[in-house]
Structures are given as C-alpha cells and as structure tokens.
Amino acid sequence: MPYPAVMTLIGDPDHTTAPAETHHVHNQPPPLEDFDPLDCDPALREALAAQGAADRVEALRPLARLAGSATAREHGRLANENPPKLRSHDRYGHRVDEVEFHPSWHWLMEQAVSHGLHASPWSPEAPLGAHVERAAGFYLWSQAEAGHGCPVSMTFAAVPALRHSPELAAHYEPGLRSGEYDFGLRRAEEKSGLLAGMSMTEKQGGSDVRANSTTAEPLADGSYRIVGHKWFTSAPMNDLFLTLAHTPEGLSCLLVPRVLPDGSRNAVRLQRLKDKLGNRSNASAEIEYTGALGWLLGEPGRGVRAIIDMVSMTRMDCVLGSAAALRTALSEASHHAAHRCAFGERLDRTPLMRSVLSDLALESEAATALGMRLAAAVDRGHRGRPEETQLLRLLLPATKYYVCKRTPTAVGEALECLGGNGYVEESGMPRVYREAPLMSIWEGSGNVTALDTLRALHKQPETSRRLLEELSPALGRDERYDEAVRLLREELAAPQPARARRLAELVTLTTQAALLLRGAPEEVSEAFLATRFGTPGLTPGSTGVGSRLLLDRVTPGAGA
Structure with a gap:
C-alpha cells in the first residue's frame, strides 16, 4: 500500500484512527x-567603569530588565505595526494638525521620560557622570524600540541650545x-512635561541649511512671523521646535511652539507624514509655516551657532542608537546560535559561525565603549x-x-545568522535592519560628517x-596599534577632502582600539587589533578569529 496513513483514513469513515503527527516543533530557540x-553586556559595564560610573550599574538594572522584558518587546512590535496617523482636520472641518499614536507608543515614551532619558543630566543637581549614566540608559532602552528615541533625543539636545537665550530657557526648561x-x-504652562524637536531641513538644501528659503519677519512685540516649508520635521506632535529661518540679519534660530501663549494653535500645518523605510513608530512630517510665530534663540543671523549644540547632542545619540542596534542584533544572533543545531552540531560551536559572531561582538563592544567615552566628554566639557x-x-x-556607517552591514550579518527565520517579520530582525541605516543619515549623512571631521x-x-593625547597612553602595547596611530598622524598632518572618510575611519578605529587596550580583557583587545589592523577581511568573520570568551560575554543567558 503506497500511502498507508491516507488509506487508513479512507477505510475508517468514523475517523477513529488518529492521524500520524505532522507538526512537532524542535530545534528552535526559546523566545x-x-x-x-x-548581564550579557560586560562591555557596557567595563565602559561605565572606565568613565568613572561603575557605581551606576545597579541603578540602571531596573531599566535594563524592563528593556529585556516580554512586555517592552511586545509594545515595540505593536508601536511599529500600528504607525502614527495624521489628523489634519477634526470632524467639523477645523484645522487641528495632530498626530494619533498607538497606545504602545505612549507606553514606551512614558518609560523613557520617567527614567530621565530625555533631560536628566541637565538638572542643576545632576552629579558628575550624569551624562554617562543617561547615555547608558538610552543605549539600553533603545534596544526595546528605536523609533521613540527620536523625540527623547531631540528633547535632550534642545536644552543646551535653549540656553543661548536665558529668558526662553527659564520659561521652557523646567517642563x-x-x-x-x-x-x-x-499651553506650556498647562502641561506637566514638555518635549522638543528641531525643524531645519528643506527640500532644496538638505544638510546645506544655508540654502534654506524659510523667512522670519520681525514684529513689533519682539516675535517673528515665519513663512516657509520644511521637508523633514520628526516628532511633529512635540510642544516646541527649534527652527532655522532667514531674518534680515541672516540665517537665525527661532523657538516655535505648537500652541501659543494665548492658547491658540500656532500656524504650523502638517502637510503629510513621510512613508519611511523604517522608523515606523515615529512620525516624520512635511510642515508648512503659514505665518507661525516664533521667538529668536541666540543672536540674529547666527542660527547655526545656536542650533549646533542641539545637533551635537543628537549626533551623539545617533552613535548610541547605532550601538543599541548592534547590540540588539547581536543578542538575537548569539541567542539563536546557542540554541540551534545544523548538520549535527550547535551553531555557536562551529568554527565559522563562531568567527562571524565574534566579529559582530567586537563591532558591538567597540561601539559601546566609544559611545560612553563621548558621553564622558560631554559631561566633563560642561563642567569646565x-x-x-x-x-x-x-x-x-568621526564616530x-x-x-553609524558600519551598523547596517553588521545588522544584516546578524540577521543572516538566523537564516530564513531572520528574514521573517516575526523574528523582529527586519525591523532592526530597516532601522539601521537611519542613524547614518540623520544629523548629517556620511559625507557631511566625514567633512565635519576635516x-x-x-x-x-x-x-x-x-586626540593624540587621548591615544598616547595605549602606545607601545601593540605594533599594529602603533602603526595605525602613525598613519593617523599622516592624515592629520595633511587632511584632504577626498580622504575625509579615511580620516574619520582612522580617528574612530584608533580611539576604539585605545579604549579596548586599556579597559577590555586582553582576548577582546587582541581580537579587535587582529581583525581591524592585522589582516582585515572584507566581510564579518572572514579573518577566522573566533573566541569562546567573546561569545560567552555577549550571549544572553550564557553566564547563567
């Protein structure tokens, strides 16, 4: 009989014979x-210790556990599968220009704000190291969901820019x-908390903000009437925006609230929401200023100088967001490899997979160490x-x-570690992959930031x-590092626009190497030097450097 199970059923019209089992789930990792x-990020703990914040690890523990919880992960999924919607008018035809969000977005935002990720270091009572602790918290919490980090980051970055006008800072900073x-x-006075954004980019200029055409006309009461179109304004539901517009003196920075002091809506029209590759949970809008009112921030004609403090802080958060994406992808890939077998062997015990995962771990650890170093520089710089x-x-x-440029490649490699499972939305990896290029584009894409290094x-x-003073304590420990610093000196001595990317690479890689040489286990720093300065391969894992220690460090639950 060729098909016994089928024939048995045919011959059993009452279906009393149980069919053969066809669906038994095995060789799949647990959620x-x-x-x-x-627990699986010693690189973060080591970086905090290196920057004098080792005592803040336990303070970060509740936020970390929340970020790794099933609850937070589910809210992240729901916020992205239910993107924001523009409500330009109410049911009666009144213009309202509001954005409607899924409840999971609000839950994520509430956690971020209540943990101070949006502004806590700017408090007068904030201790030394507050920026490092906040950076670590932002990095940990971004692993739960990346999109809502945008309004959190912009609010954080707006505070130092606001201080160019003490009167405006005094009014808005407490909120x-x-x-x-x-x-x-x-009205700001009626709210228990405020969020800020920035509105710079225009369709004809992009990063070249001096090509902007938006104008701001001074009025008798000291305010300005703004007319123009902005091509990208993320988180348009925030309460106030730092906006670039041309005043009679030149390009200036203005504070534009969504609601005016008298309680009326400002003339800020949301024309449409962008349909983006990723970052689905977050709204990014084209907006029209049709006579909106704003107040000058800083000196007239020196708008770039006023807003650059905000751009610097959001750039740092782009680095932290990329480090978080690397860490998220690494956690998923290493967890999968620790529970999945192929051809009779567990994946993380095969030499080639171990080499790939080790390379991804090095990328993650170096980015994390450098992100915390940037935060420490902010902290110390603001303290004199x-x-x-x-x-x-x-x-x-340079960083x-x-x-941010390396992250999409690394995340793509991590996705591939899951095979076809990683290409399926349910794994969560496609969302991380779509998010990965954004940090490289926001706040100045690759060429812009490389040229900013020059x-x-x-x-x-x-x-x-x-910079050379920063690198010098690690000199003499390894010939490969010493040679890289020598090459960096040559680039610094004769910087050229056509080689700006090479310069940015050397600045970043040598600093990462110096941090790992001074603060990471020898096996980690040795693997980094071998893969980045020895005989670097063109794809992750191609150098054949695989480390059991590295995998045990980064795999969730490996040390349990």
Whole structure:
C-alpha cells in the first residue's frame, strides 16, 4: 500500500484512527524575552567603569530588565505595526494638525521620560557622570524600540541650545526637564512635561541649511512671523521646535511652539507624514509655516551657532542608537546560535559561525565603549574642562560617520545568522535592519560628517593634539596599534577632502582600539587589533578569529 496513513483514513469513515503527527516543533530557540541586557553586556559595564560610573550599574538594572522584558518587546512590535496617523482636520472641518499614536507608543515614551532619558543630566543637581549614566540608559532602552528615541533625543539636545537665550530657557526648561510624559497640544504652562524637536531641513538644501528659503519677519512685540516649508520635521506632535529661518540679519534660530501663549494653535500645518523605510513608530512630517510665530534663540543671523549644540547632542545619540542596534542584533544572533543545531552540531560551536559572531561582538563592544567615552566628554566639557570639548569636536563627527556607517552591514550579518527565520517579520530582525541605516543619515549623512571631521581640524587645530593625547597612553602595547596611530598622524598632518572618510575611519578605529587596550580583557583587545589592523577581511568573520570568551560575554543567558 503506497500511502498507508491516507488509506487508513479512507477505510475508517468514523475517523477513529488518529492521524500520524505532522507538526512537532524542535530545534528552535526559546523566545528571547524577560532577560537582563546588562548581564550579557560586560562591555557596557567595563565602559561605565572606565568613565568613572561603575557605581551606576545597579541603578540602571531596573531599566535594563524592563528593556529585556516580554512586555517592552511586545509594545515595540505593536508601536511599529500600528504607525502614527495624521489628523489634519477634526470632524467639523477645523484645522487641528495632530498626530494619533498607538497606545504602545505612549507606553514606551512614558518609560523613557520617567527614567530621565530625555533631560536628566541637565538638572542643576545632576552629579558628575550624569551624562554617562543617561547615555547608558538610552543605549539600553533603545534596544526595546528605536523609533521613540527620536523625540527623547531631540528633547535632550534642545536644552543646551535653549540656553543661548536665558529668558526662553527659564520659561521652557523646567517642563523639558520634567519626569512627566504629558501628550497633547496645550499651553506650556498647562502641561506637566514638555518635549522638543528641531525643524531645519528643506527640500532644496538638505544638510546645506544655508540654502534654506524659510523667512522670519520681525514684529513689533519682539516675535517673528515665519513663512516657509520644511521637508523633514520628526516628532511633529512635540510642544516646541527649534527652527532655522532667514531674518534680515541672516540665517537665525527661532523657538516655535505648537500652541501659543494665548492658547491658540500656532500656524504650523502638517502637510503629510513621510512613508519611511523604517522608523515606523515615529512620525516624520512635511510642515508648512503659514505665518507661525516664533521667538529668536541666540543672536540674529547666527542660527547655526545656536542650533549646533542641539545637533551635537543628537549626533551623539545617533552613535548610541547605532550601538543599541548592534547590540540588539547581536543578542538575537548569539541567542539563536546557542540554541540551534545544523548538520549535527550547535551553531555557536562551529568554527565559522563562531568567527562571524565574534566579529559582530567586537563591532558591538567597540561601539559601546566609544559611545560612553563621548558621553564622558560631554559631561566633563560642561563642567569646565575645555580639552574634553575640543576632543569631542573632532571625535564626535568621526564616530558618527564610522559607527553609524558600519551598523547596517553588521545588522544584516546578524540577521543572516538566523537564516530564513531572520528574514521573517516575526523574528523582529527586519525591523532592526530597516532601522539601521537611519542613524547614518540623520544629523548629517556620511559625507557631511566625514567633512565635519576635516572642518574641526581647520577651525580648531588643537583638536588634533587633543586626540593624540587621548591615544598616547595605549602606545607601545601593540605594533599594529602603533602603526595605525602613525598613519593617523599622516592624515592629520595633511587632511584632504577626498580622504575625509579615511580620516574619520582612522580617528574612530584608533580611539576604539585605545579604549579596548586599556579597559577590555586582553582576548577582546587582541581580537579587535587582529581583525581591524592585522589582516582585515572584507566581510564579518572572514579573518577566522573566533573566541569562546567573546561569545560567552555577549550571549544572553550564557553566564547563567
């Protein structure tokens, strides 16, 4: 009989014979949920210790566990599968220009704000190291869901820019620093918490903001009437925006609230929401200023100088967001490989998969260490150490270029570690993959940030000396590192626009190597030097450097 199971059923019209079992799930990893991301991230703990914040690890533990919880992961999924909707008019035809969000978005925002990720370091009572702790928290919480990090980051970055006008800062900063998430368009005085954004990009200029055409006409009462179109304004439901527009003196920065002091809606029209590759949970809009009112921030005609403080802080968060994406993808890939067998062997025990995962782990660890170093430079610079601000001026655009540029490749490799499962939406990896290129584009895409590295050298030559001082303590420990620093010196001595990307790479890689040589286990720093400065391969894992220690460090539950 060729098909016994079928024939048995045919001959048994009452179906009393049980059919053969056809669906038994095995060789699939358990869900990666309800884990503590701090437990499988010694690189973060080591970076916190290196920057003098080792005592803040346990303070971060509740947020880390929440980020790794099934609850947070489900809210992240729902926020992305139910993207925001534009409500331009109410049912009676009145213009309202509001954005409607899924409840999971609000839950994510409430957690971020209540944990101070939006502004806590700017409090007058904030201790030394507050920026490092906040950076670590932002990095951990972004692993739960990346899109809502945009309004959180912009609010964080708006505070130092606002301080160019003490009167405006005094009025708005208490609300921006509040730990209350209070969604909805109302007067600032009526809200328990505020969120901020920025509105710079126009369709004809992109990153070239001096090509902007939006104008701001001064009025008798000291305000300005703004007319123009902005091509990208993310998180348009926020309460206030730092906006670039041309005043009679030149390109200026203005504070534009969504609701005016008298309680009326400002003339900020949301024309449409962008249909983006990723970042689905977050709204990004084209907006029209049809006579909107704003107030000058800083000096007229010096708008770039006023808003650059905001751009610098959001660039740092782009680095942290990329590091978080790397860590998210690494957690998923290493967890999968620790529970999946192929051809009779567990994946993470096969030499080639071990080499791939080790390479991804190095990418993640180096990005994390450098992200915390940037935050420490912000902290110390704001506390009267100008040499740290000088270092940041050069190191930040270079790091923004390199770390954010490497992330899509690494995330794509991690996705492939899951095979076809990684290409399926249910795995969560496609969402991480779609998100990965964004950090490289936001706040200046690759060429812009690479050229900003050159600009730092031209405008502040002392930044070169400060970087070499940062690298010097690690000299003499490894010939490969010493050679890389020598090559960097050559690039610094004669910087060329056509080689700006190479310069940014060397700045970042040597700094990452110095941090790992001084703060990571020897096996980690050795593997980094071998893969980045020895005989680097063109794809992750191609150098054949595989480390059991590296995998045990980064795999969720491996140390349990």
